[in-house]
Amino acid sequence: MTYLTKTSRLMASAALGALMLTAVPATAGEKPAAASTTAPAAKPELGTFGFDLSGMDKSVQPGDDFYAYANGSWARNTPIPADKSNFGMFTVLADLSQSRTQEILEAAKADPNSMIGRAYSAFLDAATVEAKGLSPIEPWLNQIRSVDKAGLAKLLAEADRNGVRHFFGGYVGQDDKNPDVYIYTMFQGGIGMPDRDFYLKDNERNTKLQAAYLKHLENVLTLAGEANAAARAKAIYDFEKQIATVHWDKNDSSDATKVYNKMTIAELAAAAPGFDWATFLRGIGVNEESLLVSQPSAFTGEAKLIADAPIGVIRDMLIVRSLDGFSDVLPDAIAREAFAFYGTALSGTPQMQERWKRAVDFTTNNMGEAVGQDYVAKYFPPETKAAMDQLVKNVLAAMGDRIDGLSWMQPETKVKAKKKLANFTTKIGYPDRWKDYSKLEIKADDLFGNALRSNQFAHDDNISRLGGPIRRWEWGMTPMTVNAYANFGMNEIVFPAAILQPPFFDPHADPAINYGGIGAVIGHEISHHFDDQGAKYDETGKLADWWTPADVAAFEAAGKALIAQYDAYEVLPGEKLDGTFTLGENIGDLAGLTVAYDAYKKSLGGKEAPVIDGLTGDQRFFLGWAQVWRRNYREQNLSQRITTDPHSPSIQRTWVSRNLDPWYKAFQVKPGQTLYLAPEERVRIW
Structure with a gap:
C-alpha cells in the first residue's frame, strides 16, 4: 500500500511509466559546459552512438509518422511479455531494476537480522500463506461484519490506518497557500474501478468492464464465505455507481485552484451532513481543526449516500476492498481473482508475475529506501551523478534563456519566473537522508502481518508530519523507480537512479x-x-497569483491550441485523447524538448556536431527523444490510459516534435506529409 502524499499526488500530473548525495539548488544563470563534438571514446551501451538503429523503419517518412520511422521495426518485432500490460523502454529498465533488487534481496534473505530479507522470505513462502488461508485477515473481516452505522466512522478510521480504501482518502502534505506548514488533505473515493467514467460513460468497452467488475464483486464475496453473493454484488455495484455520479471529473480534480478548499471540521460537518467527521478524523490522528477538502460537493453527496445506504451494503463493500487490497499477501485464490479483474479485464495482462517478482515489488513498495541503500551502492556510479549534474545545469540555463526571450511574458513576471528557476532544488539518484524503518516489525513467517504493519507504519509516519517542520529531504520515489517528478510545493525536480541509464542517459553516448x-x-x-498547474505556484512553492492577466491570457491561448492538437488524435477506434486532461504533460513534453534542444546546441560551443552513421547532430537529438518512447500496449491498457492517465501515449508523445522548427529542417518535412504543420500552426509556449 502506498499512501498518497502531496508529492505522490503531483506525480500523477507532474511526472514522466555509493556516495551520499546532497540536494543542491541549481542556478539557472550558470554557463553550460561545452560537450564533446566527437563521438565518445568509451563504447555506449546502445549501438555506435547510443541509439538502436535496428529499431528504425526507414520505409516510413519521418514527416508522416516520426514514431514509426524511429521505432517501427522495434514495435513490430517486440512482443509484450505475458505478465505485462505494455512493454517499452521504461519496462526494460524496470525489469532490470527488479532483477538487480532480487539479487540484493536473495543475499539479504540469508541474514536473519535483515528486515528486507525477512520481508522477501515471507512473501516467497507460499506454503505458509496457503496453510493459513484467510485466518490472518478474519479478525478484521469480522469487525466489518459486525459494524453498525454508529460505529462506522471509527471503523473507517481503522481501515485508513490498515491501508483499506473506502469512501474517501487522505494524506498529510504541504498547505498549498502556506507551504511551510503541513495540513491534512482529503479526496473523493468509494469506487472500485479507476474512474467515474467507467460507471457513467456508455460504450461497448465500458459495458464489458462493468460486467466483469460485477462478476469480480460476486467472486470476492464468495471467496470470503458470504452467502447470496450475486445479489449482494449487484447492490455494491449500484451503490458505487451512485457514488460515481457525485464524483468530480478528472479535469476538475486536477485543477490546483479548484481543489484548494480549506475548512474546519465543523464546516465540513455542516457541508456534508450524515457522517461523523470528527470521530473519523480524530481516529486517524488528525487533531488540527483545519483541513483541505479537494472535492467538497463530492463529500456532500457521499455523506448523504453513506447515511442512506443499508449497512449491509457498506459492510460488503468493505469486505471486497479489504480482500482486494491485501490480495497479494493472501492465498492464491484471492490473488488470482483480484488479478483477473484489475490485471486482465482492465489492463489486458494475461498472466500474473512470478512470485519472486511480486516479492521484490512488495519489499520495495513497503521498505523501498532500506533496499535503495544497497541498490545505489552497487548500481549508481559517481560518474553518472557528475554527468547528470552538468546536464541539469545546462538545461536549467537554457530554460532561463527561454524565459528571457519570451515575447508574451511581461517583464515583471520574467523577473519572478527567473527567481523561481534560481530557487529550484534538484535531487539526483537517491536521498541524502534515508527513511528510518526501525519501528517497523517484519517477521519471516507472517506475510499478512508484515503488509498490515507496513500500512500502519506508513500511515503513522504520514500523520506524524502534522505540526512538524517540512521534510525537504524526503523523496516520493525510490532509487529503483524508473521515473522522474516535479514537486510544486518543494520547488524541486527529482530523478531517481534507475532512470539514469540507457536509453535515457549514458555517459558514453553521443551528447545529442x-x-x-x-x-x-x-x-x-x-x-x-x-x-x-505548476505556474500557479511561486518561487516559495506557494499557490499564488504571480502572473499578470496578460501573461495568463497568452499562456491559455497557447494551451488551447495544444489542447486542440491532442484532442484530434484518435488513439483507438472511437477513442480520442482528452487534450485538456493531458495538457500539463503535453506542455511538459513540448517545453522539455524545446529547452533540451537549446541546451544541446549551446553545449556544442558554436561548432557543428559531427555526422555519425550518416546522421546529423539534430537528427540524432530527435531520434534520442523518440527512442525513449518505444512502447507497445495491449488494447485494454491503452484504452484505460486514455481515461485515467494524464500522459499521452508514446506515439503522440513522440509527435510533439512536429511543433519544433528544427525538426522540420533536420528531416526535410514537407507540406502534405501527415505530421506537417504550417509555421503559424506550430504551438510555441516556451
Missing part, C-alpha cells in the same frame, strides 16, 4: 542522444513548474 533523452526529461520536469 543524452540531450534528446534525459535532457528532454529534465526539461519536462522543469517546465512542469511553469505549466497549466
